[in-house]
Amino acid sequence: MASKKTSWFDEGSGYLIRPYAITGGRTQPNGADFPLITQVATTGSAKSSAVQGVQPELVAILDLCRERPLAIVEIAALLDLPASVVKVLCGDLLAKSLVAIKTPGEETSAPSVELLERVIRGIRKL
Amino acid sequence: MPTALKILVAGGFGVGKTTMISSVSEVPPLETDEYMTQASLGVDDLAGTPEKSTTTVAMDFGRITLDLDHVLYMFGTPGQERFWFMWDDLALGSLGAVVLADPRRLTDSFASVDFFEQRQIPFAVGVNCFWGQSDFSAQEVQTAMNLRTPAPVVMCDVRHRGSSKQVLLALLESAKAQAARRLSPSPGY
Numbered sequence: 001m002a003s004k005k006t007s008w009f010d011e012g013s014g015y016l017i018r019p020y021a022i023t024g025g026r027t028q029p030n031g032a033d034f035p036l037i038t039q040v041a042t043t044g045s046a047k048s049s050a051v052q053g054v055q056p057e058l059v060a061i062l063d064l065c066r067e068r069p070l071a072i073v074e075i076a077a078l079l080d081l082p083a084s085v086v087k088v089l090c091g092d093l094l095a096k097s098l099v100a101i102k103t104p105g106e107e108t109s110a111p112s113v114e115l116l117e118r119v120i121r122g123i124r125k126l
Numbered sequence: 127m128p129t130a131l132k133i134l135v136a137g138g139f140g141v142g143k144t145t146m147i148s149s150v151s152e153v154p155p156l157e158t159d160e161y162m163t164q165a166s167l168g169v170d171d172l173a174g175t176p177e178k179s180t181t182t183v184a185m186d187f188g189r190i191t192l193d194l195d196h197v198l199y200m201f202g203t204p205g206q207e208r209f210w211f212m213w214d215d216l217a218l219g220s221l222g223a224v225v226l227a228d229p230r231r232l233t234d235s236f237a238s239v240d241f242f243e244q245r246q247i248p249f250a251v252g253v254n255c256f257w258g259q260s261d262f263s264a265q266e267v268q269t270a271m272n273l274r275t276p277a278p279v280v281m282c283d284v285r286h287r288g289s290s291k292q293v294l295l296a297l298l299e300s301a302k303a304q305a306a307r308r309l310s311p312s313p314g315y
Contacts, residue, residue, distance in 0.1 A: 035218070035219060036160075036199075036201075036216075037130035037131075037132050037199050038130065039127045039128060039130050039197075041127055069127045069128065071130055071189075071197075071199060073156075073158055073187060073199070074156060074189070076158040076159070076160075077156035077157060077158040077187075078156070082158075082159045082160060082182070083158055083159070083160045084160060100127065102127040102128075102129070102130070104129065104130045104131070104132075104219050105129060110305070110308065111131075111221055111301065111305060112305060113302055113305045113306050113309070115131075116221070116298055116301055116302040116305055117302065118192065118193065118196060119131065119192055119196065119198060119221065119298055120295060120298045120299070120302070121192075121193070122190065122191075122192025122193055122196065122198065123150075123190070123192070123198075123291055123294050123295055123298065124291070124295070126150060126190065126287060126291055
C-alpha cells in the first residue's frame with residue numbers, strides 16, 4: 001500500500017485541496033482520453049534542466065516513470081491522486097513531449113487466440 | 127513499451143477479490159480513486175444536494191508482468207451495486223473476468239454473472255472456500271447458478287497463488303475457445 005504521509009490525501013478529511021485545482025479545473029485531458037491501464041514512460045528529453053518550472057505533480061510523474069513504464073492507474077495510486085486527474089496531467093506531459101504513452105490496443109477487446117496463449121504462458125510461469 | 131491487458135475480478139462484497147489479486151500480483155495491491163461524473167445514478171438520492179454530480183469510487187488492482195511485451199492488470203470491481211455504472215468502463219477492453227462466489231452466499235454473485243453474460247464477456251466462476259473444500263461440487267454450483275454460457279466453475283482457495291492461477295487459467299482457456307469460435311463460425315447457416 002502506498003504511503004499516504006506526504007500527499008494531498010488525509011485519512012480524516014480526504015483530499016486537502018480540490019483535486020481539479022491541480023489541473024486548472026480541467027477534467028478531461030487535451031486530446032484523446034486514456035484508459036486506466038495506458039502505459040506512461042518518461043522520455044529522454046525529460047532531463048532535469050527541461051523540467052525546471054514544471055509543476056511539482058508533473059515532476060513527480062516523470063520521476064515515477066523514469067525507471068520503467070507505469071499505468072495511469074498505478075501513477076494515481078502512488079501519488080494519491082484520482083485517476084482522472086492523472087489523465088489530465090499525463091496529457092500535459094505528452095503535449096510537452098516529456099512522456100511517451102501507449103494506449104491498450106484494439107486487439108484487447110476481441111483478443112486473438114495467439115494473444116491469449118501468450119497470457120496463459122505468462123500465468124503458468126507465476 | 128509493453129502492451130497492457132486487464133482482467134476483472136468481480137463478486138459480492140467480502141468474497142475475496144482483493145485476496146485473489148494479492149495472491150498473484152507482483153506488487154502489493156494498490157488502491158486508487160476515480161471520479162465518476164454521472165448525471166443520474168438512479169439509486170443515489172440527490173434531492174438534498176442537487177449540485178452533486180460526481181462520485182468517488184475506490185478500486186484496487188494488481189499487476190503481473192507476463193513477458194517483455196505484455197503486462198496484465200487485475201482489477202477488483204467495486205462491490206457495491208450502486209457503482210455498477212463503472213463496470214462498463216472497467217470491462218471495456220478486458221480479456222475477461224473472474225466471478226468469485228461464496229458457496230454459502232451464491233446469490234451474491236448472480237448479478238456479476240448476469241453482467242458478463244449479457245455483454246458476452248468471457249468469465250469463469252471461482253467458488254472460494256477454505257482449501258477449495260465445500261459441501262457442494264463444482265457441478266452442483268454450475269447447476270445452481272444456471273449458467274447460460276458454458277462458463278467454467280472452479281473450486282478454489284484464493285489465498286493461495288496456485289489456486290488463483292487455476293481460476294485464471296480456466297478463464298483464459300474459455301476465452302481462447304471463444305476467440306477460436308469467432309474465427310470459425312459454426313457451419314450450418
